[in-house]
Amino acid sequence: MFATNEVKFQTSFQYHLWSSPFIYFGYSQKTFWDVWDLRNSFPVTEIDFRPEGFLEWRFTNPNVEYLRAGYEHESNGKHAPEWRAWDLVFAEVRTRPVLGLVDVRVRAWYPLYTPPENRDITDYLGYSELGIRISKPEMLEDLAIGVTLKKGTTGGLRNGSVELNLFCPLEFWNSERPSGFWPQVHIQFWSGVGERLLNYNMPTRSLRIGLHFAV
Numbered sequence: 001m002f003a004t005n006e007v008k009f010q011t012s013f014q015y016h017l018w019s020s021p022f023i024y025f026g027y028s029q030k031t032f033w034d035v036w037d038l039r040n041s042f043p044v045t046e047i048d049f050r051p052e053g054f055l056e057w058r059f060t061n062p063n064v065e066y067l068r069a070g071y072e073h074e075s076n077g078k079h080a081p082e083w084r085a086w087d088l089v090f091a092e093v094r095t096r097p098v099l100g101l102v103d104v105r106v107r108a109w110y111p112l113y114t115p116p117e118n119r120d121i122t123d124y125l126g127y128s129e130l131g132i133r134i135s136k137p138e139m140l141e142d143l144a145i146g147v148t149l150k151k152g153t154t155g156g157l158r159n160g161s162v163e164l165n166l167f168c169p170l171e172f173w174n175s176e177r178p179s180g181f182w183p184q185v186h187i188q189f190w191s192g193v194g195e196r197l198l199n200y201n202m203p204t205r206s207l208r209i210g211l212h213f214a215v
Helices: 121-125
Strands: 007-018 022-033 044-058 065-074 087-096 100-111 128-135 143-149 160-169 184-194 203-214
Touching: 007 203, 100 121
Parallel strands: none
Antiparallel strands: 007 022, 022 044, 044 065, 065 087, 087 100, 100 128, 128 143, 143 160, 160 184, 184 203
């Protein structure tokens, strides 16, 4: 396993297309930028694109918040032999916060197509992930801590990953929240395989500190 020192940008959004049932279009993009590589003019080493469409059902059940089912494509936009991509169908369920603090998210998928360049991707990324989030403690409103776990189908714990995220509003020490748009400090720790598509089978480890903007 090696440590990566690249800057990471991620942009994500969801657009509500239709109601009853709720139909959404979503898009995420991860960009990795080697700002320390002065000799090669700070290259952008990889951009991963992930559009998706899904249905969402919301419940009055006190334990379940929503169920989603949809289709997703993910690709790094490169040409062979560096092309990595897959198309999959997925289902996702999220619980309502237990005691107002902890919620659990389970996402499962099944690949419909994988090119020869990453035919074995499920050996490393598996067929599901588990997310646990702790948010809004009484003493630090809007502080959130989340962990996402994945496990490949082979290789034991070596083919898996853990992602830890800490979100802390800049004004958490102030009793009066400023109006309008306000960023959060975002601390992210990653360890395992699959953070990026190009080297999905190569374990990496990173610790990043930045800003998170949510609308």
